Amino acid sequence: MPAKLKIGKLVVIGVGLIGGSFALALKKARAVKQVTGVGRTRRNLAVARRLGIIDEALADAARAVEEADFVLLGTPVGQMAEVMASIAPHLPAHAVITDGGSTKQDVIACARRFLGSHFARFVPAHPIAGTERSGAAAAQADLYRDRTVILTPQPETTARAGRTVRAAWQQCGARVIELDAKEHDEMFAAVSHLPHVVAFALVNALAQRPGARKLFGFSGAGLRDTVRIAGSSPEMWRDICLANRAALLDALEGYEAEIERVRAAIESGDGAALGKMFEQARAVRSEWLLGKQR
Amino acid sequence: MPAKLKIGKLVVIGVGLIGGSFALALKKARAVKQVTGVGRTRRNLAVARRLGIIDEALADAARAVEEADFVLLGTPVGQMAEVMASIAPHLPAHAVITDGGSTKQDVIACARRFLGSHFARFVPAHPIAGTERSGAAAAQADLYRDRTVILTPQPETTARAGRTVRAAWQQCGARVIELDAKEHDEMFAAVSHLPHVVAFALVNALAQRPGARKLFGFSGAGLRDTVRIAGSSPEMWRDICLANRAALLDALEGYEAEIERVRAAIESGDGAALGKMFEQARAVRSEWLLGKQR
Numbered sequence: 001m002p003a004k005l006k007i008g009k010l011v012v013i014g015v016g017l018i019g020g021s022f023a024l025a026l027k028k029a030r031a032v033k034q035v036t037g038v039g040r041t042r043r044n045l046a047v048a049r050r051l052g053i054i055d056e057a058l059a060d061a062a063r064a065v066e067e068a069d070f071v072l073l074g075t076p077v078g079q080m081a082e083v084m085a086s087i088a089p090h091l092p093a094h095a096v097i098t099d100g101g102s103t104k105q106d107v108i109a110c111a112r113r114f115l116g117s118h119f120a121r122f123v124p125a126h127p128i129a130g131t132e133r134s135g136a137a138a139a140q141a142d143l144y145r146d147r148t149v150i151l152t153p154q155p156e157t158t159a160r161a162g163r164t165v166r167a168a169w170q171q172c173g174a175r176v177i178e179l180d181a182k183e184h185d186e187m188f189a190a191v192s193h194l195p196h197v198v199a200f201a202l203v204n205a206l207a208q209r210p211g212a213r214k215l216f217g218f219s220g221a222g223l224r225d226t227v228r229i230a231g232s233s234p235e236m237w238r239d240i241c242l243a244n245r246a247a248l249l250d251a252l253e254g255y256e257a258e259i260e261r262v263r264a265a266i267e268s269g270d271g272a273a274l275g276k277m278f279e280q281a282r283a284v285r286s287e288w289l290l291g292k293q294r
Numbered sequence: 295m296p297a298k299l300k301i302g303k304l305v306v307i308g309v310g311l312i313g314g315s316f317a318l319a320l321k322k323a324r325a326v327k328q329v330t331g332v333g334r335t336r337r338n339l340a341v342a343r344r345l346g347i348i349d350e351a352l353a354d355a356a357r358a359v360e361e362a363d364f365v366l367l368g369t370p371v372g373q374m375a376e377v378m379a380s381i382a383p384h385l386p387a388h389a390v391i392t393d394g395g396s397t398k399q400d401v402i403a404c405a406r407r408f409l410g411s412h413f414a415r416f417v418p419a420h421p422i423a424g425t426e427r428s429g430a431a432a433a434q435a436d437l438y439r440d441r442t443v444i445l446t447p448q449p450e451t452t453a454r455a456g457r458t459v460r461a462a463w464q465q466c467g468a469r470v471i472e473l474d475a476k477e478h479d480e481m482f483a484a485v486s487h488l489p490h491v492v493a494f495a496l497v498n499a500l501a502q503r504p505g506a507r508k509l510f511g512f513s514g515a516g517l518r519d520t521v522r523i524a525g526s527s528p529e530m531w532r533d534i535c536l537a538n539r540a541a542l543l544d545a546l547e548g549y550e551a552e553i554e555r556v557r558a559a560i561e562s563g564d565g566a567a568l569g570k571m572f573e574q575a576r577a578v579r580s581e582w583l584l585g586k587q588r
Binding site: 128132147148196198206211215218222225226227230232233234238239242249251258262267269271278279280281282284285289 | 372422423424425426441442444481482484485486488489490491492493494495496497498499500501502503505506507508509510511512513514515516517518519520521522523524525526528529531532533535536539542543545546548549550551552553555556557560561563565568569571572573574575576578579580582583585
């Protein structure tokens with residue numbers, strides 16, 4: 001059991017799926033007294049209040065953090081720099097900060113640059129628990145239950161901040177592990193960012209065909225699942241792709257080579273090669289699913 | 295309500311997900327008296343008998359069809375020619391034949407060549423109801439419930455055969471429509487065959503990365519859904535890719551161009567272009583899902 005955590009004032013900047021679910025989970029665990037939500041759109045904050053995700057809604061992040069004990073940065077990674085720069089002068093000297101960004105090296109670079117002395121209390125985090133839905137309405141108290149949250153603490157990170165942030169994610173029901181930020185980014189370029197690019201591109205390729213509307217009408221569960229994540233937030237994924245550009249381009253290169261191999265086998269009618277590729281993919285997927293069940 | 299159908303002897307050649315589910319559905323609807331299953335592996339046929347999918351198991355398709363009233367060809371499309379050639383001399387003059395192949399022009403060409411006079415009683419069909427599982431154990435009586443089955447009858451097809459095959463699929467719970475075979479193949483190259491190629495290639499691309507095993511351990515629901523169909527039968531999909539080669543290569547070309555567009559935008563750091571592509575994909579997907587609900 002994780003140590004019981006008690007947060008006085010939690011400030012969630014960006015009350016979407018990630019930030020909203022974090023607040024709901026901590027409220028459910030009675031690990032927080034008061035939650036202030038900060039966001040760009042009034043409508044989303046109103047939804048968050050109505051759903052009991054936040055107790056107070058503010059448009060100004062700087063003012064919101066003035067008495068914060070714990071801050072979660074739940075915005076798309078492309079907004080982290082701006083948010084950090086605006087809150088840094090107003091953060092109390094004891095407040096711990098974490099984030100929910102899908103890329104870590106860029107967020108850490110921003111934090112190092114903009115959080116100043118608060119950087120030692122910033123514990124970068126990536127909860128592996130997205131869905132294709134976004135906004136406060138998509139938040140769920142159990143989003144993180146039995147999911148993995150990856151922390152990428154830095155040499156400067158204080159032990160207290162590390163313990164507090166770990167305990168908070170554990171209170172959300174998550175399994176918390178630590179990884180090197182670079183390794184994290186390379187791994188997620190492959191298992192997460194690449195599949196999103198693939199799904200977005202597949203939908204666009206189909207949409208450009210003549211009679212696209214009729215086309216989709218004939219699709220089945222296969223296509224539906226394959227492109228589910230093309231429903232994800234375009235802004236969030238644009239930011240991730242740019243933030244993790246080098247690793248993603250590397251993953252894309254490997255993927256394009258595979259597509260090219262399949263294409264060549266189809267073109268030359270090489271059934272043996274094609275069968276072998278499909279067989280291998282099925283075997284790898286089965287083994288991977290088995291590993292997941294353990 | 296579809297006209298009540300009564301089949302005396304149904305012969306299912308290839309008792310997998312498609313053939314097995316067809317037999318189970320007709321049994322449940324009490325629309326068939328006796329089901330004979332034909333397959334290459336004893337083990338799968340034994341499973342089919344144990345699960346009550348078939349009443350009799352035979353290895354020899356020619357012998358099996360001798361007193362058939364209705365024949366379903368449930369093998370991968372690459373085996374259709376051989377199966378048709380072997381059953382044609384033994385088919386009764388009244389038996390109607392349908393299939394469950396995912397491509398239609400090639401199956402029709404085989405049938406025209408190998409079924410002889412029986413071709414007029416062959417009604418090509420494609421049930422849009424796959425899952426990634428295969429074999430008799432994956433069969434379900436309600437696989438076709440509320441799903442679409444596409445028939446691509448030919449000028450030679452008799453009205454009686456058309457009515458009987460339509461009624462049989464309707465008894466399985468399916469909505470039956472008719473399409474031109476060429477249009478069918480082009481459409482499914484895009485909405486089904488291409489996504490399968492994409493899923494197989496994505497798994498293989500990830501599997502080739504260093505530390506692939508660890509990689510998969512960190513993947514979430516996004517990747518899992520995106521590559522679900524990479525669990526599909528390699529043999530079946532090899533055959534489909536070869537049978538529908540021209541249309542699939544055309545669809546692949548459009549997809550590769552989309553991947554290239556995304557890659558270029560990431561490489562040049564063009565956030566506006568990237569955001570627009572993702573936005574468009576999300577909008578198209580939403581509209582498509584809305585259309586599906588109607």
